[in-house]
Amino acid sequence: MLKRTHSCQALRPGNIGETVVLAGWVNTYRDHSKALVFIDLRDREGLTQIVFDTADVPTEVVEAAQGLRREDVIAVRGTVRERGGGANPKLATGEIEVLASELEILNKAETPPILPDDHEAEKMNEEIRLKNRYLDLRRPKMQRILETRSRVAQFTRAFFHDRNFLEIETPLLIKSTPEGARDFVVPSRLEAGDWYALPQSPQLFKQILMIAGCERYIQLPKCLRDEDPRADRQAEFTQIDLEMSFVDRDDVLETMGGFAAALWQEMLGVDVGEIPRMTWREAMETYGIDRPDLRFGLEISDISDLAAKTEFGVFTSALEKKSPMGSGVVKAFRVPGGAERLTRKMTDGYSEWIKLFGAGGVPTTKCNGEGFESGVARFVEPIADELMERLGCEKGDTVFFTADTWEVATKAIGELRIKVARDLELIDEDAWKFVWVVDFPMFELDVESNRWVALHHPFTAPNPGQEGLLETDPGNCISAGYDLVCNGSEIGGGSIRIHRPEVQQKVFDLIGLTPEEAEMKFGFLLRALKHGAPPHGGIAFGLDRLIMHLVGTDNIRDVIAFPKTQSGGDLMIDAPGPIDDEQMKELHVRTVPTS
């Protein structure tokens, strides 16, 4: 076999005259006659044009080259020379070509079902790409994504290694725990009727590692959650997971903010600056979401007090609603220049669309500089001046309202804010807006069971000084949790953990775990906490989402080499699939038809 001397990206005019060997796949062939054939040879790095010319090499070689087809695997020996027909500015190697003297066909390829061309893939049915993933991954774009992912992993390990973190592996076969996402489970062969669960994250193991005196832990673990996928969510995904002992919240935020900034600098040459912090309350009130996109304005205001002065039934009946978060609210934001840019069709559309989020509609009006006209103008007439003042309205603005319980109105208007920004292209696509969201509530009330549910997870500590509220007013207890948000997408979250067993026991009580259940599910943690648990905290970043940002895709499947479909299938290997009766028997399981 001819051994290659250079990659298909390596050769430049400086190599002219050298004898080289290249190997790769036939990207395109252009045969001009029996006497002249061009091949663009592709490897992981790039493309190089090979020319077969009877003027310079034996006829047999050129004839063999004439039979080459796309995706054949070949090696070529030849001489680097300046291109006879002029440079191709589209190629990095476009100033040179390799005049072939020897051709070795390493493997003929059947006609490929899809071609690894970026320009083809853009419009290709994703199903067919996933079925033929080995061909799809040959595309330059996919190769670049895989390379980016590898570089990020390398950078991450080096960054934390330099800061004295230990990379420690945690088990995949663990046990199912209550709350959280649905577990993937694995039947035990040796213990009939018992099941392992695959980890949703290494959460408890990394806390145990802190108790075990490891002080600083890092891992890039696979995490598995058996929930329905989304464009930015897979059942199987990877985290950058870490935990630190003897730290408070600021220590973790500084470490991870520094990491994010260093990563963006390394990968994109972007200076993200000091990452600001925002409380959860502020995020919810001003942006209607706990992961605010700060690349655009359209800030939301609460106008409940003004709405109470109107006789608009939509407002007044909403204000009378009750929910765990208190009385109903009326919220509003103004769209500068919206009167001109938002059509009636669009605003009507929003009223329909908003029902997805449980709101009844989107009352709308326009500001004419003096007051309001059209839409719900006559209802807000009594509060026109105050409303203009509150929202900072100017002539030509459109104002959108939502009115409902705090939960519904807040979420609905937050989603509307994003939709309007997208529709009007108000989002600066080149911006990087990071923000730490902090001071989450410890719990939210689940109305159905009338029980507290941990907003983050039940190992999250209350903020310093808040512990007393666990006893007196859990609903107002603020946690030491934090999320890092980038351009409206949550890329990581974590918390300072509970390190005192009595506090952990109290939180288990509050979320309705009996002492017996707590012992059965988390006894190991409670025992460990009693044997000298240091104060500790940590965070996990979603590696896949990080890569999505770095390579500029909104499809998580693009950044995973072998992703799964919306129904959890792998189209290439056709998983999941049945197992033998013998396997079932060994595992003590049997399937029953669902009714």
Added chain:
RNA sequence: GGGGCGGUAGCUCAAUUGGUUAGAGUACCGGCCUGUCACGCCGGUGGUUGCGGGUUCGAGUCCCGUCCGCCUCGCCA
């Protein structure tokens, strides 16, 4: 579990109101071409219209069911 969109040649798509033998580009095969570069020109092969029923003289088109893919609500401590 709910809602929406889609499935026609290897690939990307078209096919009037239900109406002749389901077309085009590309790929593939054959021929031609000595400077192309997503080469070009000429000719050709290629179809279980996702699958199963139904309505009809006649179904890619209409109806019912089902499978698959994507987006989304719920879900995702």
